Amino acid sequence: MRPTIPEQLDGAMRLLDLVEGDDGLSAGSAELLRNAGRLLKRVRASWEPMLPFLVEDNRAMDELLAGIAPLLPGLAADLDGSPPDPAPPDPLPPDPAAVSRRNVELRALLARAIRELPRTPAGLAARTRIGSYLLGRIEIDPT
Amino acid sequence: MTAVTAAGRVGTMDGDVAPAGLVDRLRAFLAAHLDGVQPRIVDLGRIGVGRSRENWVFDLVTAPGATPEREPLILRRDPDGGLVETDRGAEFALLSALERSDLPAPVARWLDADGAWLGRPSLVMRRAPGDCDYRVLNGERPLAERAVLAGRFCDLLARVHLTDWRGLGIGELLPDPGAGAALAELRGWEEILRRDQLEEYPELELAIDRLRETAPASARTVLVHADFKPGNILLEGDRVTALLDWELAHLGDPLEDLGWVTQPLRAGEHTIAGTWESADLLRHYERVTGFEVDRTSLAWWVTFSTFKTAVMQVSGLRSFLEGRSDEPYRPTRGVLRTLLAAVTERSG
Numbered sequence: 001m002r003p004t005i006p007e008q009l010d011g012a013m014r015l016l017d018l019v020e021g022d023d024g025l026s027a028g029s030a031e032l033l034r035n036a037g038r039l040l041k042r043v044r045a046s047w048e049p050m051l052p053f054l055v056e057d058n059r060a061m062d063e064l065l066a067g068i069a070p071l072l073p074g075l076a077a078d079l080d081g082s083p084p085d086p087a088p089p090d091p092l093p094p095d096p097a098a099v100s101r102r103n104v105e106l107r108a109l110l111a112r113a114i115r116e117l118p119r120t121p122a123g124l125a126a127r128t129r130i131g132s133y134l135l136g137r138i139e140i141d142p143t
Numbered sequence: 144m145t146a147v148t149a150a151g152r153v154g155t156m157d158g159d160v161a162p163a164g165l166v167d168r169l170r171a172f173l174a175a176h177l178d179g180v181q182p183r184i185v186d187l188g189r190i191g192v193g194r195s196r197e198n199w200v201f202d203l204v205t206a207p208g209a210t211p212e213r214e215p216l217i218l219r220r221d222p223d224g225g226l227v228e229t230d231r232g233a234e235f236a237l238l239s240a241l242e243r244s245d246l247p248a249p250v251a252r253w254l255d256a257d258g259a260w261l262g263r264p265s266l267v268m269r270r271a272p273g274d275c276d277y278r279v280l281n282g283e284r285p286l287a288e289r290a291v292l293a294g295r296f297c298d299l300l301a302r303v304h305l306t307d308w309r310g311l312g313i314g315e316l317l318p319d320p321g322a323g324a325a326l327a328e329l330r331g332w333e334e335i336l337r338r339d340q341l342e343e344y345p346e347l348e349l350a351i352d353r354l355r356e357t358a359p360a361s362a363r364t365v366l367v368h369a370d371f372k373p374g375n376i377l378l379e380g381d382r383v384t385a386l387l388d389w390e391l392a393h394l395g396d397p398l399e400d401l402g403w404v405t406q407p408l409r410a411g412e413h414t415i416a417g418t419w420e421s422a423d424l425l426r427h428y429e430r431v432t433g434f435e436v437d438r439t440s441l442a443w444w445v446t447f448s449t450f451k452t453a454v455m456q457v458s459g460l461r462s463f464l465e466g467r468s469d470e471p472y473r474p475t476r477g478v479l480r481t482l483l484a485a486v487t488e489r490s491g
Contacts, residue, residue: 028189032469039471104342111343114352127349131487134346138480 009044013037042143049142054099057137061106064133065113068126072116075109165199165261169218172260173203173267176253180205185213196222200270215270216252221263223467229390231264232256233316237389238268240311246302247271247377247385271385277374280415292381293419294427296373299383300404301431304365304397313366317394324396325358325443332447332454339458346479347457350450353486359440361396368392371400372412401428401436402444408452408481446485453478 003011016037020030069076114130117123166184173182183204190198197220204213221231231254238251250269255261276282280289280296308314320327333351336344369391377385404413405421414420425436459472 035469035471107345108343110345111348114345114348117352119356127352128487130345131349131483134349135480135483135487138346138476138483141476 005047006044009040009047013040013044016040046142051094051096051099053140053142054096054103055094057141058099058102058106060133060137061103061110064129065106065109067129068113068117071118071120071122071126072113075113075116078109168261169199169201172253172255175260177205196220216267217249217270218261218265218267220261220265221258223263223462231266231390234390234392235266236316237313237392238266240313240316241306241389243311244306246306247299247383248389249385249387271377273377273379273382273384275374275377275387277372277412279373279378280413280419281411286415286418288381289415290418292378293413293415293424295381295383296376296413297424297427298431299376299386300368300371300400301428303368303371303386304400304432304434306366308364308366308394313394317392319364319394320361321364322360324361324364324394324399325440325447326355328395328399329354329358329447329450332451336454336457339454339461341457341461341464344453344457344474346474346483347450347453350446350453350482350486354443354447354450357443359398359437359443361398362437362440363397363434364394365397366392367395367397367399369395369399369403371404372409374412396440396444397432397434398436398441398444399447401425402441402446403448405441406445406448406452408449408478442485446482449478449482449485453482 016033019025020033020037025033065075065079069079110130114127117126166187170182170184173184174180185202185204187199187201190200197218199218199220201216201218202213203216204211206212235251235254235256238248241248242250249271251266252269253267255265255267258264280293282289284292306313308317329351336347336351368386368389370388371386375386375388376383377387403409405424410421414424425441428434429436453474456472456474456478459468459470460474462468463471
């Protein structure tokens with residue numbers, strides 16, 4: 001369907017660029033305009049890669065949490081117990097809102113795991129695995 | 144010069160507009176402190192748009208005798224939302240105490256602690272001459288001049304740390320965390336994170352976990368500025384006329400300020416590649432203060448500085464999303480990457 005969302009974002013950014021070149025703007029208005037432009041650019045850059053990133057990130061966190069769950073009995077009970085499914089049978093595209101919601105839930109579980117991990121060699125090894133995962137996530141996060 | 148617009152707001156020098164009623168409120172506030180002398184506000188203008196605090200410069204003109212007196216002032220007014228919420232009363236008390244020191248801190252004139260007069264908590268200070276340039280060490284000036292400035296900034300930081308805070312009575316204003324300064328600061332910034340976070344950040348959780356486990360003991364307590372940077376130093380030519388922004392100042396470990404100025408994320412502000420590296424800064428500081436800088440402890444404070452920056456971004460994000468600020472802050476990739484690299488290295 002035209003205009004696509006990226007096309008509309010490109011259009012909005014083009015219009016903001018035109019106004020930004022207006023010499024009559026006050027310093028305050030120019031800064032507000034730049035901020036609005038920065039936000040649109042971020043949305044434009046992340047709009048398309050966001051869903052595949054979140055789907056893959058949820059899978060990676062499921063796997064990570066399942067790996068450290070034996071160290072955290074309380075957390076294990078809160079995980080849904082089902083192993084990550086690498087190939088969902090449903091051919092329908094995932095619901096972006098549900099995927100995003102799940103990502104927030106999994107990140108909350110991961111944060112809780114970090115707070116509760118024991119200070120044992122196994123706990124320290126789990127922290128190292130979490131650190132590696134988080135470093136890798138930053139590099140591919142399109143947002 | 145100010146001019147009343149059709150909307151009844153007051154236009155200022157750079158075209159921005161003072162919030163409705165600010166001039167009247169400011170005039171009434173000043174009059175209340177001037178024993179009946181009617182003040183005139185001249186050349187009101189806002190500087191530093193869109194950042195954490197509203198800064199309004201103006202001249203106060205009074206005519207108690209035959210000759211009008213003119214005093215350059217700056218009004219610092221809390222925003223609806225900023226990166227950090229701090230206490231204007233505490234800042235006013237500290238600045239008042241520092242007037243008895245040889246530090247070039249601003250002279251605090253009047254305080255509206257709860258915003259009863261000016262709508263939001265505000266501080267009126269005497270305006271010192273000069274300009275702030277956060278990139279001055281890597282700007283247009285000749286290298287030799289920039290190197291001298293870098294040394295001068297380090298001398299200034301040393302003077303802050305050598306301030307006789309006990310003698311000035313600052314110990315009665317601010318708590319002394321003693322050897323536990325690192326953990327006290329970590330706790331304080333964790334509280335800010337808990338208050339402002341809109342969702343969980345495992346990256347920051349891992350940082351807290353590692354920082355808590357490895358916090359060093361402080362060797363001494365000094366006055367910590369906590370936001371020391373060229374952007375807060377007023378320069379007139381190559382002369383330092385004032386060190387600004389004492390809102391985060393507290394008693395603590397001198398390594399806190401040193402960690403802030405030597406953190407990689409701020410290298411462009413505090414160092415000059417090949418001429419004034421972090422190692423040069425530390426050697427200079429040690430020579431001037433006589434304090435030995437423990438490099439292992441300093442590494443902790445450098446990581447803490449990055450954590451603090453991330454928390455400020457979390458707070459800024461909340462302010463923006465709640466419509467209290469116009470700056471779309473968020474924890475950035477650069478800050479999170481630097482933080483995680485440091486904490487995973489520390490755990491290795």
